[in-house]
Amino acid sequence: MLIGAVADDITGATDLCLMLSRAGLRTVQRIGVPLPDTDFGDADAVVVALKSRSIPAPDAVAMSCNAAKALLAAGAEQLLFKYCSTFDSTDEGNIGPVAESLMALTGTDFTIACPSFPAARRTVYKGHLFVGDQLLSDSPLKDHPLNPMTDANLVRVLGRQTSLKVGLVDIGTVAQGTQAVRDAFAAEKAAGRPIAVVDTLRDDDLRTIGAACADMRLVTGGSGIALGLAENFVRAGRVSSRPADARMRAPSGRAVILAGSCSVATRGQIAAARAAGMATIELDIEAITEGTQTAAGIADWALSQDADAPILISSSADPETLADIQNALGRHQSGALVETTLADVARRLRDKGFTRFLIAGGETSGAVVAALDVVMLDIGPEIDPGVPWTRSIDGPDLALALKSGNFGTEDFFLKAWTLLQGETDHV
Incomplete structure (x- = not known):
């Protein structure tokens, strides 16, 4: 090494x-x-x-x-x-x-x-x-x-x-x-x-x-x-340069975006996905706290959507709304609630045939990947600077894009899927 x-x-x-x-x-x-x-x-x-x-x-x-x-x-x-x-x-x-x-x-x-x-x-x-x-x-x-x-x-x-x-x-x-x-x-x-x-x-x-x-x-x-x-x-001649992959083979299955970041970049990406007609549901922190919105309910909504198109599950709030939530619940408590909810949703969707996950936010990505039982990843093509597709090496066979909240162009949630190909597709 x-x-x-x-x-x-x-x-x-x-x-x-x-x-x-x-x-x-x-x-x-x-x-x-x-x-x-x-x-x-x-x-x-x-x-x-x-x-x-x-x-x-x-x-x-x-x-x-x-x-x-x-x-x-x-x-x-x-x-x-x-x-x-x-x-x-x-x-x-x-x-x-x-x-x-x-x-x-x-x-x-x-x-x-x-x-x-x-x-x-x-x-x-x-x-x-x-x-x-x-x-x-x-x-x-x-x-x-x-x-x-x-x-x-x-x-x-x-x-x-x-x-x-x-x-x-x-x-x-x-x-x-x-x-x-x-x-x-x-x-x-x-x-x-x-x-x-x-x-x-x-x-x-x-x-x-x-x-x-x-x-x-x-x-x-x-x-x-x-x-x-x-x-x-x-x-030093210890390794040789090699061309970057243009596309990545991905397991067949459904696709979902889990956006837990509240960054300006992620909020812009959510807005662009909505404007393009992507099916979207927002986490309501107050409803989750009261038990009227649950991970099971969100997963059921996801399963009811068009199976051939990516869907978006978002918890991203503007700074004023986020400040109100944090004042009510505490900074770390509110963040943990979002992470655990999205992680629970991800686990349920994996068990129902979702294999392609795009996750926005560092803390969210950590919680979701742990919930998906992924231990090691192979690196695929770059979507935007700093963000590649990856594929799990062991555990469940999944394609994952793990995006820092501040990274990516406005159309990131739309263009990322074009870099994936099915197992039987020609390159």
Whole structure:
């Protein structure tokens, strides 16, 4: 195994798998902490998908370190801690505590923090994270239901999460090339700053940074950093580049979208699907609490719809409605209610012949995949930057697209299905 990665949510893990697979590495995704003696076959890269982004920091640390130990025991040459390109976290963690613990586990005395993903318009300039043309703190992420991001200065944000001092390697240094970045890393380490945020504006910057990290035991960042890390092994002749799949064979069966994210992007995708005539039902949190809307009832509605067309089950609310729900039930309680309901619906639909699932939202994806008894995934074609189709390797035979709430174009829910083909279809 060349790269072993620990990802703090399932959609981010899938995004990372896509980056590694596209670079030529044989990549699989493992759901949940693997046992210490897990056999990953001949995979060049293994990405362990955890649900650790929004849990208490000590639990996230324990879960992440156990996953890392399994990857290292399987021979991983380089460890990557993957988190969201928008650095979703609070002042208590979990990025800082997990990174610091993994540094101790691997004996690493210097690492980087590089969440940038320019293809999805997440960039870092002078240590400040931008979402498109907006500072993170001015973007819709300031209203994130679990981890509202109100400070764009990542040096400051990460500094509040860890006991270690945090430095910065700015874009002027990155523009000078790989050796300049390596020299900057050495200078930050010598100055007593064992973690450095690294500016990134373009994919070429990620390649430069990745090359500078070739000998680094532990790297932390978003999926974008994998672009440079994977290319190190390609240059060394350890793997060969291969063309990306244009379509993926999928098991025959019905199709459903389960949208639990309340992001601006997901709400736009829901609106586009409705406008195109897709059959849609919304979760009513108050009705679920009162027991007048149930998972069984939602599943019965789904089964009554046209079997030849995808259907949409949505819990996505606008910020004002979401705030009212959270005030009434609590932030984590309301989110858990949505996740458990959609997970229960997914299980019921799987048992009734649904085999193609498109899931929007990191927390929702984690809950649904667990309910579907999926443990390992093979990576298929890219729908939009950061979002591929996948197919389960063991357990029930399912096609899954796991989308971060903020990812994807407006027509994502409509176009995704064109990349699937039946088992007997010609390519």
